[in-house]
Amino acid sequence: MGWTSIDVPKGERQSNLEFLKRHSWLFIGRKWSSSRLEMQIEALRAGTGAVYGIIRHTEVATGRFVRLALIILIERKGDKVAYKEITEDRGPHHLGYPEAFFNRLSPLDEIAALTHVNVSYAAEWREKLEKMYKASKALKCGDVIELADPVSFSIDGESVEVQRFRIETWGKRRSFTALPLRGGEFRCRLRRYTWANTTYQVVV
Numbered sequence: 687m688g689w690t691s692i693d694v695p696k697g698e699r700q701s702n703l704e705f706l707k708r709h710s711w712l713f714i715g716r717k718w719s720s721s722r723l724e725m726q727i728e729a730l731r732a733g734t735g736a737v738y739g740i741i742r743h744t745e746v747a748t749g750r751f752v753r754l755a756l757i758i759l760i761e762r763k764g765d766k767v768a769y770k771e772i773t774e775d776r777g778p779h780h781l782g783y784p785e786a787f788f789n790r791l792s793p794l795d796e797i798a799a800l801t802h803v804n805v806s807y808a809a810e811w812r813e814k815l816e817k818m819y820k821a822s823k824a825l826k827c828g829d830v831i832e833l834a835d836p837v838s839f840s841i842d843g844e845s846v847e848v849q850r851f852r853i854e855t856w857g858k859r860r861s862f863t864a865l866p867l868r869g870g871e872f873r874c875r876l877r878r879y880t881w882a883n884t885t886y887q888v889v890v
Contacts, residue, residue, distance in 0.1 A: 833851070
């Protein structure tokens with residue numbers, strides 16, 4: 687699916703979940719069906735730059751069901767809000783999917799058997815998530831991590847790209863020391879959007 691853009695009335699302030707419920711078909715409880723399956727959005731949770739969800743596919747004839755991941759990317763610019771929904775079989779790149787939702791998803795072989803979709807992209811995406819969940823739990827203060835993609839900072843009017851960071855605090859509030867290849871170190875924070883769109887490894 688491509689992006690859908692909506693003109694939001696000027697002055698209308700609403701969360702991403704409220705926006706989807708008011709301006710799209712993507713809300714909890716929404717149902718649709720095919721000749722043999724009934725689909726329903728079972729759960730949604732807001733994240734940074736995205737809303738994460740679970741879609742239940744139920745076989746009408748037998749009542750058997752499976753749960754698949756849903757990612758809804760959201761971008762805001764002025765009075766326009768654009769969204770794009772991606773199911774895991776489409777190979778999402780967004781890696782902010784909550785572990786609590788991940789643990790509710792059905793095994794991929796069951797999903798393939800019931801829905802007849804190709805789950806190879808989903809398998810790659812799930813593998814990345816599992817590695818990130820495991821690595822995140824193992825991280826501690828003092829560790830140095832290297833992101834797969836550099837992050838740009840503006841320092842004294844100049845753009846500085848950094849891939850390595852030393853963890854100073856870890857938990858709900860996270861802070862880091864940036865370790866650029868050139869120039870001095872500096873304290874910084876990384877947006878949750880950054881964590882949701884890149885992978886990393888511990889190097890020290």
